[in-house]
Amino acid sequence: MPNGTIKDIEERYKYLGIMQSNINHEAEVRHKAITEYKKLLHQVLCSQLNARNQVMAINTYALFVIRYTAGIIKWTEEAIKETYTATRKLLTVHGALHPKSDTTRLYLDRKDGGRGFKDVQQTVKEEAQNIKAYAASMATSDKLLAEFQLSALTMELRPDDEELDWHMKPLHGVYYRQIFKGDDLHQTYMWLNKGNLTANTESLIMAAQKQVLPTRQLQTKIYHTRDYPRCRLCKDAPETMQHIISGCKQLARNAYTKRHNRVAGVVYRSLCDEYGLNKPQHWWEAPGKVNENDRATIL
Structure with a gap:
């Protein structure tokens, strides 16, 4: 210094x-x-x-x-x-x-x-x-x-x-405006806190909720890369996410039934655990018509 x-x-x-x-x-x-x-x-x-x-x-x-x-x-x-x-x-x-x-x-x-x-x-x-x-x-x-x-x-x-008002956006907010009408939002979003999904699966679900997956309706109305918005399977209605998930006659024959059975299988295995019943070793195995013990009977 x-x-x-x-x-x-x-x-x-x-x-x-x-x-x-x-x-x-x-x-x-x-x-x-x-x-x-x-x-x-x-x-x-x-x-x-x-x-x-x-x-x-x-x-x-x-x-x-x-x-x-x-x-x-x-x-x-x-x-x-x-x-x-x-x-x-x-x-x-x-x-x-x-x-x-x-x-x-x-x-x-x-x-x-x-x-x-x-x-x-x-x-x-x-x-x-x-x-x-x-x-x-x-x-x-x-x-x-x-x-x-x-x-x-x-x-x-x-x-x-100050909120991030994604639910007010014309396309990305469609899902929120539908479930907000009466659903329990806490239960609806529980899969995000309790789930064990990979980041890829979570991203895919989010993209489907925001209506950004490349459906024919989106390609026709938003991207303008297609002239025909109808479903590629049933040809009866515009191919939107809602139509694919729950409104297509062709998918109703098998895909919706399989999805229903997969969810029901989770409930079935949970009941087996609760009442001490034997259950299939793997999730894809179909259960028997009757499963019972001295505590409960499942048909």
Whole structure:
């Protein structure tokens, strides 16, 4: 410190994982954090975790490298947008997000019908607010934190009552507007919290609910790549998701019956477990006409 001044630090060093010299090297730290985030996201998506646990791992394991730097370096809108783009791209590559699917349900809670991903922008702002709140609480006893509080940027969080109104969209919201008329939404969305589906299967179900699978009706009315919207099997009605699931005469002959029996088989095996009855070893085996013991009889 010649003449009472501090020399500029020419060589860079790390302090608590943040690259510094006489300033924070924000651009380098952001680039490194995004690169590490992509790497961890890829690792999680390549794992054998089910869809729900994959999302939990991404929110805690991968997103942590972004969260750690929040409030210390400035995260620009461009950098945050890059994380969104990278997330959607990797999800699509690994089959966890349909290419035509709406992205708003990614960031809704699973109890509300979403996928449960953490919002990167909201995470960054929350962490910055937490640091600022801590500085404010300690500023009276710490002069350095008092100076920090004066220079800290104000971060505005998204209001709690601001909802992602995917259900109001003309195409993607059709499913929600149908079930909202009287169904128990808690029970309807329970499969997202209790299920053991792969990310690919969950993505496919979500895409079907949002009406983005390539049905002939969609290709005719939206994409304009086809002139004939009628069902390719029965030829009687427009080929929509609702028609395929429950309205096609051709599928009613076998596919709907098989689906019914598969669901009934789950109920049957649960009753066998509850009353101590013997049950088929494999789910595809048909049960006998009568199954009984001293506690119960199932026909």
